[in-house]
Amino acid sequence: MKRILTELLYLFFPNTCVNCKSPLIIGEEQLCIACLNQLSYTRFNVNQNPAELLFAGRNEISAAYAFLHYEKGGITQKLIFSLKYHNNKKLGFLLGRMAALQLIRQVDFEQPDVIIPVPLHKKRLKKRGYNQSEWIAKGFNSVCRKSIDTTSLVRLKKTETQTKKSVYDRITGIETAFQLTSGENLEGKHVLLIDDVMTSGATLNACVKELSRCEKIKISIFCLAVAQ
Numbered sequence: 001m002k003r004i005l006t007e008l009l010y011l012f013f014p015n016t017c018v019n020c021k022s023p024l025i026i027g028e029e030q031l032c033i034a035c036l037n038q039l040s041y042t043r044f045n046v047n048q049n050p051a052e053l054l055f056a057g058r059n060e061i062s063a064a065y066a067f068l069h070y071e072k073g074g075i076t077q078k079l080i081f082s083l084k085y086h087n088n089k090k091l092g093f094l095l096g097r098m099a100a101l102q103l104i105r106q107v108d109f110e111q112p113d114v115i116i117p118v119p120l121h122k123k124r125l126k127k128r129g130y131n132q133s134e135w136i137a138k139g140f141n142s143v144c145r146k147s148i149d150t151t152s153l154v155r156l157k158k159t160e161t162q163t164k165k166s167v168y169d170r171i172t173g174i175e176t177a178f179q180l181t182s183g184e185n186l187e188g189k190h191v192l193l194i195d196d197v198m199t200s201g202a203t204l205n206a207c208v209k210e211l212s213r214c215e216k217i218k219i220s221i222f223c224l225a226v227a228q
Contacts, residue, residue, distance in 0.1 A: 018082050018091060019075045030091050031079075040069035040076060042226070044106045050226045054201045060212050060219055062190070063110070066226035067099035070197055076225050080197055084128070089135045095224055096139025096194075103222075104143065112192035112220060114185075115141055115148045118207055119178070121158035136224050137194045146192075152182050153207060174206045183214040190218040198223040 015024045017032040024032055031039075042049050044065055051066035068076045079095065082088040103109050117133035125131055137148050157177040193207055198221075208219055 062220045064221040066223045068225040070225035070227045084132045092135030093139035096136040100140040100143035113189040115192045118195040119155045121155045178210045180210045186214040188216045199227040
């Protein structure tokens with residue numbers, strides 16, 4: 001009976017694919033199979049993963065990973081837009097979970113002790129109602145089962161979108177945007193810093209700089225997508 005009712009709901013109130021808007025069939029979530037197959041995955045190849053290359057030579061970074069390539073006008077851009085501006089928190093959870101499952105299968109991933117989503121400024125958080133990076137972290141953590149820390153690192157400055165700025169302006173505009181409120185709980189820990197999209201790496205670098213004030217901390221980075 002439950003299955004029949006579920007099928008009737010899908011028939012009269014079908015969920016649609018975030019990308020192509022076609023009705024989803026039972027078993028599909030957020031994206032249809034065709035669009036899932038069209039996503040531009042990085043495959044987490046450490047020698048080619050652009051996230052790893054972006055942080056090459058940074059002694060503070062243990063490892064860096066990105067799940068998808070971000071291209072203007074591509075499917076990943078639509079997903080990020082839906083996650084950030086259409087209140088689609090479930091999409092962040094789903095993609096975070098998918099990424100964690102693939103990451104663990106494809107590379108020698110060292111499990112963190114703590115997961116920290118890149119924080120939003122309190123005004124932006126109030127306006128949006130949620131932190132998209134935190135929902136990605138929740139999905140990722142459904143696989144890793146570690147603690148999520150949303151209090152040790154806070155955002156002091158409400159910066160504007162970074163996409164149209166030069167690399168220099170991105171770095172100088174955000175380098176003092178974050179503050180470590182309590183580092184004792186992070187001392188000697190392996191922290192996985194999670195964000196939605198990595199472009200120049202300025203935001204994550206600012207977070208890493210602040211977190212590095214903790215004694216004997218180890219920092220890895222995961223982003224849902226990295227810009228080409």
